[in-house]
Amino acid sequence: MLDLDLSPEQLQLQETVRDFAQRELAPRIPELDRAHRPDPELFAKLASLGLPGVCTPQRYGGVGLDWVALGLACEELEYVDASCRTALSVHAGLCMTGCYQWGSEEQRQRLLRPLAEGRHQGCFALTEPDAGSDVRALRTTARREGDAYRLRGQKVWISMGHSAEILLTFATVDPAAGVRGITAFAVERSLAGLGLRTQPIGDKYGLRASETAIVYLDDALVPASNRIGEEGEGFKVAMSCLDSGRLCVASGAAGTIRACLDLSVAYARERRVQDQPIGRFELVQQMIGQMARDRDIARLLWLRAAWLKNRGRRSTRESALAKWVNTDSARRCADDCLQVHGATGFSEECQAARYLRNSRATLIYEGTRELQTVLAGEYALGYREDRPIRCPLPAWPDEGEPAPTAGPPAGAGG
Numbered sequence: 009m010l011d012l013d014l015s016p017e018q019l020q021l022q023e024t025v026r027d028f029a030q031r032e033l034a035p036r037i038p039e040l041d042r043a044h045r046p047d048p049e050l051f052a053k054l055a056s057l058g059l060p061g062v063c064t065p066q067r068y069g070g071v072g073l074d075w076v077a078l079g080l081a082c083e084e085l086e087y088v089d090a091s092c093r094t095a096l097s098v099h100a101g102l103c104m105t106g107c108y109q110w111g112s113e114e115q116r117q118r119l120l121r122p123l124a125e126g127r128h129q130g131c132f133a134l135t136e137p138d139a140g141s142d143v144r145a146l147r148t149t150a151r152r153e154g155d156a157y158r159l160r161g162q163k164v165w166i167s168m169g170h171s172a173e174i175l176l177t178f179a180t181v182d183p184a185a186g187v188r189g190i191t192a193f194a195v196e197r198s199l200a201g202l203g204l205r206t207q208p209i210g211d212k213y214g215l216r217a218s219e220t221a222i223v224y225l226d227d228a229l230v231p232a233s234n235r236i237g238e239e240g241e242g243f244k245v246a247m248s249c250l251d252s253g254r255l256c257v258a259s260g261a262a263g264t265i266r267a268c269l270d271l272s273v274a275y276a277r278e279r280r281v282q283d284q285p286i287g288r289f290e291l292v293q294q295m296i297g298q299m300a301r302d303r304d305i306a307r308l309l310w311l312r313a314a315w316l317k318n319r320g321r322r323s324t325r326e327s328a329l330a331k332w333v334n335t336d337s338a339r340r341c342a343d344d345c346l347q348v349h350g351a352t353g354f355s356e357e358c359q360a361a362r363y364l365r366n367s368r369a370t371l372i373y374e375g376t377r378e379l380q381t382v383l384a385g386e387y388a389l390g391y392r393e394d395r396p397i398r399c400p401l402p403a404w405p406d407e408g409e410p411a412p413t414a415g416p417p418a419g420a421g422g
């Protein structure tokens with residue numbers, strides 16, 4: 009059964025986040041972006057809406073909605089700026105998926121609950137100076153010492169890496185074992201001691217209002233009870249986190265596309281050349297028509313991935329495809345949006361330039377455009393096939409819990 013209607017709860021969440029993002033985030037973004045300054049209160053604001061745990065079961069402190077709800081939130085946040093969506097998707101898509109899908113019951117209560125309730129912010133520390141697309145090349149080591157591990161190495165380009173309390177970090181327990189040595193750890197900043205240092209990266213091309221950091225692990229202390237999954241399961245943990253993270257990036261990109269379309273339509277109706285609105289010129293219509301096409305494709309692609317996840321089914325191919333197509337479209341739409349605006353678009357007064365810069369980041373992180381292309385090709389050629397995932401995520405409504413009644417999550421509208 010295919011149903012593209014949103015439920016009353018999803019519609020209400022969409023409206024709440026849209027209203028909040030327009031009212032609370034949009035007015036400050038241009039200034040923060042120009043100053044390369046993340047909003048220090050962004051996560052607390054998202055938490056006041058219940059967004060960190062929007063698709064986490066209520067028994068782990070979440071709101072108990074579903075992956076469509078998380079996607080809608082990402083789309084509305086990125087309609088304003090991709091930095092706002094990045095904060096949510098790194099937390100809920102990447103970090104929390106690892107702790108939920110691969111964590112023990114005890115870890116879900118101890119580590120996941122504060123993340124879902126928005127008391128702790130999470131990030132995902134996989135990339136290293138010499139290990140980006142090739143995760144197998146990671147060099148950070150984890151050495152067992154009694155009932156703890158010592159992590160040593162360096163992570164780079166870690167979104168929210170400077171402010172997160174929980175850093176879902178990947179290290180190898182046996183460098184000779186290759187991918188079979190990679191292991192996941194929930195590094196708690198407050199427990200890691202002086203062995204954990206983080207340093208923000210300034211001067212970025214885009215996503216300037218998003219925090220990105222270098223993470224130095226110098227024998228950082230991690231209790232063995234914070235190992236997520238078994239030793240050697242880290243690669244699988246990372247890949248399943250990326251299935252969720254890419255869904256968030258894809259739904260966010262749908263927000264950029266919609267923003268570019270709305271901005272372009274408004275300008276094309278108003279701006280007059282040769283005594284007529286530029287919207288009357290066929291070449292301008294072509295750019296806007298393509299944006300309308302991309303908006304619908306983007307929405308359908310991320311909804312399909314979310315639909316699979318809501319049923320506890322694997323979405324590796326569908327999340328990657330949605331991420332690839334939608335981020336590519338967002339970049340093209342932002343470029344065309346700037347073009348529709350002529351010289352006005354070339355000014356920082358117009359949001360198109362910011363959308364364009366931000367869209368470049370989404371072609372790089374959570375697997376570059378090229379890697380998503382290769383993945384799609386390998387699936388099509390039959391070189392890659394998926395086995396069922398361990399610990400499938402629950403279908404909505406949460407098993408054993410009543411469906412949430414209409415009404416925004418606690419604190420909505422704040």
Ligand SMILES: Cc1cc2nc3c(=O)[nH]c(=O)nc-3n(C[C@H](O)[C@H](O)[C@H](O)COP(=O)(O)OP(=O)(O)OC[C@H]3O[C@@H](n4cnc5c(N)ncnc54)[C@H](O)[C@@H]3O)c2cc1C
Binds near residue numbers: 132135142168373375
């Ligand atoms: C703003 C931003 C935020 C980020 N946030 C995070 C985060 O929160 N956590 C995290 O762990 N990482 C994060 N990253 C890092 C990001 O995931 C990596 O940059 C990305 O995986 C690419 O790795 P790389 O930069 O080392 O590029 P490389 O892997 O060196 O790739 C360089 C080029 O070679 C191409 N290439 C590489 N391998 C292949 C191949 N097999 N086939 C075809 N082409 C190939 C790539 O597509 C790319 O064009 C972030 C990056 C940015 C820019």
